[in-house]
Amino acid sequence: MFKLQMPPVPIETSQVLFDLSRLLRSRNRAFATGVDRIDLEIALDLAARFKTSCYFLYAGAAGVTILRHETGISLLRALDARWNGKQSPNEHARSTQSYTAEIAYGSVTRRDRRTVVTSDTTYVVASHSGLGKIKGGIGRLDPRKAMKRVIYIHDIIPLEMPEYQRPETRPAFENYLGELMDAPVTIASNSHDTDTRFRQLAGTKGWTVERFIVLKPALVPTTAARLPIRTEIETFISRQRSFFTVIGTIEPRKNHLLLLNLWRQMLEQQEDAPHLCIIGKRGWENENVLDMLDRCVAIKGSVTEFGDLSDGEVQAVMKASTALLFPSFVEGLGIPLLEAAALDLPCIVSDIPVFREIAPTGTVFLDPLDGPGWKREIISRSLPPAHDITRQVG
Structure with a gap:
């Protein structure tokens, strides 16, 4: 059996704030999409590298929440076990109720902001989701634009070929990028083709990109026991x-x-x-x-x-x-x-x-x-x- 593996995201700060909004919404899925798999692998790598200096953010209908470190780690372990064949889909998954209770209040405390939202933190989003989907969300969280930003891009199909998407997808994606591109960012792409396309888009839009990188996934053999085939x-x-x-x-x-x-x-x-x-x-x-x-x-x-x-x-x-x-x-x-x-x-x-x-x-x-x-x-x-x-x- 083979497992998806990601190159490490280059981070220059001592702290990282990972946006796990999509992963938290996907917590009940028995099987992962390609975006889910990349999102999870980037999160697992950051958690392993930064340990307790890896913080987790959820952005949803209730607002923006910085989750307890233990909550984010628990979610990542549960999804890793479920999606990467280490356990059956129902094992080692925290209850839906426990995650929901933690994000329900949707607020960022003064302590969160003082500890996490600093110039020594990099915000990472790898899912075309999360904070950028909330109008003014990143501006309220980080009004001084102190944090560095890394945005992982899977494609720009909603902008290039909207005819292959639902009608609401193009404006939603435009708004998502517009929210996050109001400060210098690092753009990480999944392929050289996506990188080329995004460079052209950034030039057209006049966005300030500090760095363009390509982080292409690979498949590697895994020693995890293969679950029985139905x-x-x-x-x-x-x-x-x-x-x-x-x-x-x-x-x-x-x-x-x-x-x-x-x-x-x-x-x-x-x-x-x-x-x-x-x-x-x-x-x-x-x-x-x-x-x-x-x-x-x-x-x-x-x-x-x-x-x-x-x-x-x-x-x-x-x-x-x-x-x-x-x-x-x-x-x-x-x-x-x-x-x-x-x-x-x-x-x-x-x-x-x-x-x-x-x-x-x-x-x-x-x-x-x-x-x-x-x-x-x-x-x-x-x-x-x-x-x-x-x-x-x-």
Whole structure:
């Protein structure tokens, strides 16, 4: 099994204030998104490096709270155990009530401000969430702009391609950046492509950026015991002669519609068409894709959808797959490509800059609108290999 690992965020102060707003809101999720995983790894590294000089902030409807150090550490340990396969999802998680009680008052005390909000503190946010989502929040917390700021950027898709987002996402993201960019900051990006795009944006907006850095996640082997794979997943793998996997939230920019239409076409033309495995939760603005998944009789039995797999289960499915398919129109990174590289899984992906940056050797790049090209490549690889469920993920 492989675990996501982040390079350390460079911090020059002796204290750090980490914004764990998204992680606290995600505390009941059994499985993590890519943003969640990066957010958690950055938080774990800062907590390990700064120990009791790592403070935690929550910003929500009740206001802004600086949490007790023990509360933040407890949350990080619980999520690490749950999301990184060290425990089953329900073990070692603090009760929802206990966290809720601590953030309910939503206030920053004079002692908090005197101790934490100083020129020797760096505020770090790695989730496109938190303090920047509250109008005037950082100004009230730090009116003198004493703290240094590090903002981790996963993508700027809401600004570049808002047509792939919900209507409210663009103004919300613009406001988020506007709140945090009113003082010099360090911008940390998840890829060189995101870094290039943000540099251009900062120049257009006239923002003062002290430093641009790239902190690209990697996957490394872990010694943590792999949790058992559920019977339904083992059964799915064992029954497939040849199948392809696509991973990611089912949303328009992921281009699932291309694959579903190709599968319907292949099933009409050949009896032994391969299987398609879709891993990811259902997102938004997706009526055509969801209609096909729910109502298209032609693909029933040849397309399987999983919305709640653990990292270990995802990697088991990937290892048994013929190839990873990744036909997105736009991405900030693409963690499934990193997983495929770690597992030596062949990849057929969109020809977009960030995939050229991170894809493993041997990857096939295709235009995301080139339906015939995708079809030819899928068919050429779909000779039925023998899959063995006893194979283990490394």
